[in-house]
Amino acid sequence: MLLVRTYLAPSRIEGIGCFARDHVPRGTPLWRYVPCFDVLLPASFAAEMCDREFLHRYAQKCPVTGYWLLCPDNAARINHALDANMGAGVPLADPARTDCALRDIAEGEEITCNYEIGDVQPFYGFNDRALPASVFGS
Secondary structure (H helix, E strand, O other): OEOOOEEEEEOOOOOEEEEEOOOEOOOOEEEEOOOOOOEEEOOOHHHHOOOHHHHHHHEEEOOOOOOEEEOOOHHHHOEEOOOOOEOOOOOOOOOOOEEEEOOOEOOOOEOEEOHHHHOOOOOOOOOOOOOOHHHHOO
C-alpha cells in the first residue's frame, strides 16, 4: 500500500507512471505490504486467469515460491529505473518491510523502483508456513 499521496500520468519511462502528489523528503516511507489490502495470489492463479499478461505487467512474481503480489493502488504503476528514487527490499510480503524515498522526491516527480535490485527475488525465503493462511484468503 502506498503511504504517500500519488497520481497516475503519462510516463517518459513507459506508458503510465506513478507520480508524487507532494514533495517527499528522503527517508519517508513510501510503500508497505499490507495483507488486507495488497493481494498475494498462489502460483496457480496465473493458469486460472484469462489475461495472464495482466499479471506479468501489474503484479510481481516470486521466482522461488511462484506467488504473485498484486497492489490495487497506484503502486502497480511504479516503473523501473536504474537510478530509482524508492528503495526496494526483500521480501515483499513482510508486513515489517517498508520501501522509503532514497532521496528527496519533488512534487510531480515520477516514483521509480529498481526492479533488478528489489524484484528479482521478492519473496525469497517465504513459503506457505511463513505467511498466515489469511494472506492467501483461506
